[in-house]
Amino acid sequence: MPKTYDPASTEPQILQKWLDGGYYQRRPGVGDCTVVIPPPNVTGMLHMGHALDDSIQDAIVREARMRGRSTRWILGTDHAGIATQTKVDKKLKSEGKNRLEMGRDAFIDACWDWTHEYGGIIQNQIRRMGCSVDFDDERFTMDAEYAEAVRRVFCDWYHAGLIYRGKRIVNWCPSCTTAISDDEAEYQEEHGHLWHLRYPLTEPVNGQEYIVVATTRPETMLGDTGVAVSPKDPEKAAFIGKTVKLPIVDREIPIFADWHVDAGFGSGFVKVTPAHDPNDYAMGQAHDLPQINIFDEHAIVVDGYGEFSGLTRDECRDKVVAWFEEHGLLDHIEDHDHSVMHCYRCDNTLEPWLSEQWFVAVDKLKGPATEAVTSGKIRFNAERWKQSYLTWMENLKDWCISRQLWWGHRIPVFYCEDCGWEDALMEDTDVCPKCGGRHVHQDESVLDTWFSSQLWTFATQGWPQHPEQLEGHHPTTALVTARDIIALWVARMIMSSLYFLDEVPFHDVVIYPTILAKDGSRMSKSKGNGVDPMDLIDMYGADAMRFNLLSLFTNNQDVKFDADIDKKTHVFKGSQRTEQARAFVTKIWNASRFLLMNMEGYTPGEPRVETPADAWMLSRLAKMVKSVTEGIEGYTFGDVARGIQTFFWNEVCDWYVEVTKTRLREEGSRLQAQRNLIFVLDASLRLMHPLMPFVTEAIWDAMPASWLDVDPATGEAHRAEALMVASWPEPEAFEHLIDEDGERAFELARAVVTDVRSTRARYRISPKESLDVAVRAHSDSAARAIEGMRDFIMSFANVGELTTALDGQIDKPEGSVALAGPDFDAFVTVGAFVDFDAERARIEKEIAKDEKELAAAERTLSNEGFLAKAVPEVVEKKRERVDELTGVIAALKIQLADLA
Numbered sequence: 001m002p003k004t005y006d007p008a009s010t011e012p013q014i015l016q017k018w019l020d021g022g023y024y025q026r027r028p029g030v031g032d033c034t035v036v037i038p039p040p041n042v043t044g045m046l047h048m049g050h051a052l053d054d055s056i057q058d059a060i061v062r063e064a065r066m067r068g069r070s071t072r073w074i075l076g077t078d079h080a081g082i083a084t085q086t087k088v089d090k091k092l093k094s095e096g097k098n099r100l101e102m103g104r105d106a107f108i109d110a111c112w113d114w115t116h117e118y119g120g121i122i123q124n125q126i127r128r129m130g131c132s133v134d135f136d137d138e139r140f141t142m143d144a145e146y147a148e149a150v151r152r153v154f155c156d157w158y159h160a161g162l163i164y165r166g167k168r169i170v171n172w173c174p175s176c177t178t179a180i181s182d183d184e185a186e187y188q189e190e191h192g193h194l195w196h197l198r199y200p201l202t203e204p205v206n207g208q209e210y211i212v213v214a215t216t217r218p219e220t221m222l223g224d225t226g227v228a229v230s231p232k233d234p235e236k237a238a239f240i241g242k243t244v245k246l247p248i249v250d251r252e253i254p255i256f257a258d259w260h261v262d263a264g265f266g267s268g269f270v271k272v273t274p275a276h277d278p279n280d281y282a283m284g285q286a287h288d289l290p291q292i293n294i295f296d297e298h299a300i301v302v303d304g305y306g307e308f309s310g311l312t313r314d315e316c317r318d319k320v321v322a323w324f325e326e327h328g329l330l331d332h333i334e335d336h337d338h339s340v341m342h343c344y345r346c347d348n349t350l351e352p353w354l355s356e357q358w359f360v361a362v363d364k365l366k367g368p369a370t371e372a373v374t375s376g377k378i379r380f381n382a383e384r385w386k387q388s389y390l391t392w393m394e395n396l397k398d399w400c401i402s403r404q405l406w407w408g409h410r411i412p413v414f415y416c417e418d419c420g421w422e423d424a425l426m427e428d429t430d431v432c433p434k435c436g437g438r439h440v441h442q443d444e445s446v447l448d449t450w451f452s453s454q455l456w457t458f459a460t461q462g463w464p465q466h467p468e469q470l471e472g473h474h475p476t477t478a479l480v481t482a483r484d485i486i487a488l489w490v491a492r493m494i495m496s497s498l499y500f501l502d503e504v505p506f507h508d509v510v511i512y513p514t515i516l517a518k519d520g521s522r523m524s525k526s527k528g529n530g531v532d533p534m535d536l537i538d539m540y541g542a543d544a545m546r547f548n549l550l551s552l553f554t555n556n557q558d559v560k561f562d563a564d565i566d567k568k569t570h571v572f573k574g575s576q577r578t579e580q581a582r583a584f585v586t587k588i589w590n591a592s593r594f595l596l597m598n599m600e601g602y603t604p605g606e607p608r609v610e611t612p613a614d615a616w617m618l619s620r621l622a623k624m625v626k627s628v629t630e631g632i633e634g635y636t637f638g639d640v641a642r643g644i645q646t647f648f649w650n651e652v653c654d655w656y657v658e659v660t661k662t663r664l665r666e667e668g669s670r671l672q673a674q675r676n677l678i679f680v681l682d683a684s685l686r687l688m689h690p691l692m693p694f695v696t697e698a699i700w701d702a703m704p705a706s707w708l709d710v711d712p713a714t715g716e717a718h719r720a721e722a723l724m725v726a727s728w729p730e731p732e733a734f735e736h737l738i739d740e741d742g743e744r745a746f747e748l749a750r751a752v753v754t755d756v757r758s759t760r761a762r763y764r765i766s767p768k769e770s771l772d773v774a775v776r777a778h779s780d781s782a783a784r785a786i787e788g789m790r791d792f793i794m795s796f797a798n799v800g801e802l803t804t805a806l807d808g809q810i811d812k813p814e815g816s817v818a819l820a821g822p823d824f825d826a827f828v829t830v831g832a833f834v835d836f837d838a839e840r841a842r843i844e845k846e847i848a849k850d851e852k853e854l855a856a857a858e859r860t861l862s863n864e865g866f867l868a869k870a871v872p873e874v875v876e877k878k879r880e881r882v883d884e885l886t887g888v889i890a891a892l893k894i895q896l897a898d899l900a
Helices: 007-021 048-066 081-094 104-118 121-128 144-159 218-223 234-239 278-286 313-326 363-374 384-394 449-453 483-501 533-540 542-551 576-596 612-633 637-664 667-688 693-702 731-737 740-762 780-788 790-797 836-861 864-869 872-898
Strands: 032-036 070-077 134-140 163-173 178-180 186-205 208-215 226-229 243-246 251-257 270-272 330-342 351-360 379-381 413-416 422-424 440-442 476-481 506-511 563-565 572-575 771-777 799-806 816-820 824-829
Touching: 007 121, 007 533, 007 542, 007 693, 032 048, 048 070, 048 476, 048 533, 048 542, 048 612, 048 637, 070 121, 081 104, 121 134, 121 533, 144 163, 144 422, 144 449, 144 483, 163 278, 186 218, 186 234, 186 313, 208 218, 208 270, 218 313, 226 278, 270 278, 313 330, 363 384, 363 483, 379 384, 384 483, 449 483, 476 483, 483 506, 533 542, 533 572, 533 576, 542 576, 542 637, 542 693, 572 576, 576 637, 576 667, 576 693, 612 637, 612 667, 612 731, 612 740, 637 667, 637 790, 667 693, 740 771, 740 780, 740 790, 740 816, 740 824, 771 780, 771 790, 780 790, 780 799, 790 799, 816 872, 836 864, 836 872
Parallel strands: 032 070, 070 134, 226 251, 379 506, 476 506, 771 799
Antiparallel strands: 032 476, 163 178, 163 351, 186 208, 186 243, 186 330, 226 270, 243 251, 413 422, 413 440, 563 572, 771 824, 816 824
16 A cells, blocks of 8 residues: 555546446345436536535445445436526527527537537546446436437326416516426515506595505506405405506506405505416406516517517616606605515526416326325435425425427427317327328427426336336435425426326435535525535545535535635635545545554454453444444434544544554464454445545455455355445444443543543643552442553553542542543642642633633624624634633633642
């Protein structure tokens, strides 16, 4: 093994070994672990959410593969209709080309060219992370076989009456010129106004000549067909049934009562524009109001409105307000902040727009999908996301599945212009089967991207062409995804799988936490606070990046990533937590290298307990095997990562290896010490492999066989070709190593040694100076255990004289410092090396200085003016300093008490 571990040179070599060995490919076994990767956009790049998602999935799959299960991890990408079309549109524009001038077929060819050119980027990034996906079994949502599955679903639902066409209010993007689903719209808080407009009554009511309507969108008044009031507002009762003359267009419209109206909003009179507001549409349906679309697909005012025709929404708003003011009908204007929907792709303000679209009727689908979760057939991790799913399902409306795009799965409905025939077909046709006419055309719209991706778990596995391929691999094991798409994707996968396969698509839904920027805001390119996972790999290696991300996995969901990013250039400069993860990788390498340098004369053999340290270590290892196995199976990856680091670094390296070094130098104990150490190292590497595959594989390559490779029946070692296909340490095989008494004895001795060492460090006493120690045990068992470890304690703590007694049988020796603990109190005599009076004075001075600084910092943080003006980073640093000072003061007070 080289002296230094270099991820940049080692990781590509290990990756090639895995690929050449075919270890990523679908493997037979007992039991199944099939996982489908949430298909990223074909034109996408890996972001931090992807990196965490893929690290989790790889940990699941690698552990299952080592446990001998049949494994299949399906890689794939989504054609991402609107996202890809937007990118190709921009590219063509930069080349002086126009989609409309090119025509549909040529534009789709351009989309395919884009896909082929850029589609492999994210796959290469996934490969670089060490994700053991089957790259030979890649899927794409526009592949021919997948397209057939999509078409089959549409046609079956169409003929079952679950898909229909109708006019509805949709979220329309005037820039992308397509419908956008509610779940894809992004709300942004905007500073706006509430305009109060006067609408003249056709006849006075109680001497009143006009009413005042309040609106945030005065431009849509051109399409008003009614005015509504609350039925609970007695002051408006006299107006119900009356009419007003709509200004500008001179349209007579009715006043009516409807429960949608909030009597406390504005003036209590609400203008109703059925073609441009969902609530207004509902009121229009209930009261039989005309639906008048005043905008075209680009949100330009249509013909027929005189000077207002041809204006954009904003231009029309200004001109309408000016007209009302000019004619004395602008009552007043007030400030009003409200949420406005924006397109998630181009950030344009969406327009609620009445248009003819295709819908999926969800009433027959959502019941079984709800029951699948309430019955426990599908489990959410964490549990609270179950309620989010159920709430969304309860309020589910029919799903608008048509998009006015060219790139995507074209809706397979055909129309005859001669006889009016219409049908959804599995094969294209240009001849009407009813009248024989040849004026047949296909629907121009394409399907929502989520319509095709909802089939991901089964359309990627041969359905409907080869349903037998699903046997044993569906339902899949777990879906690891973001909470943002529980409604967009997870729910729809469940509905479609239950309908077509009569089974759930997966058993577990694992919701990973959202990775936020250092200040707690969302990461984004526009803010310049995003982190490219590839930058992390370049700087720290894939293992460090993966391990750090997995250690962040908690059920709290939102986690801050401590990236240091230059504010001016937005260049990533580093991450302290990832640096710490790299330090752990280095620790694993260095400790392993030391052990392998001391294996002269080693032969494989069974681990045996010859010392208290052996009993402790093998027992701790057995418990760690159980903990890691259960943690991966239960998706508690943060606990697994933190637990394995504490175990290997603090227990294996800092204690067991150190304790066992002397035995490696003694001829009589050397071989068994080697066998024990190699056994512990091998088992530890196997446990760490799903989280940090590269460094563990590199070390394992250099290792001799351990007892884990030996067939107990023959005594022969059968070592796997690679760690990733080696056997997993099964908890049942390690249970016999658990020794509670042995663990407790060593832990007590370790605590005594730690107390002595910490005392030396605190008072800067050389390790060469022996110290006398008295231990006052709180129980007979603790006293016996410590006394039984006398030689170990005296050797590893350099103790001159060790006295052990029970409570009440020993007093604090003169010149000693006291260290209280749950099982014993330790008294370390340091009087010969420490001036107690001077030390107390020094500590008291330190406490006074730190308390003064703490008080000042707390006053600053309680100052509302400071909190309002200071940048978040300054406030956060001040809070961190308060926490630091609080801890330092507490530690100093403990030292002062020790000197009493």
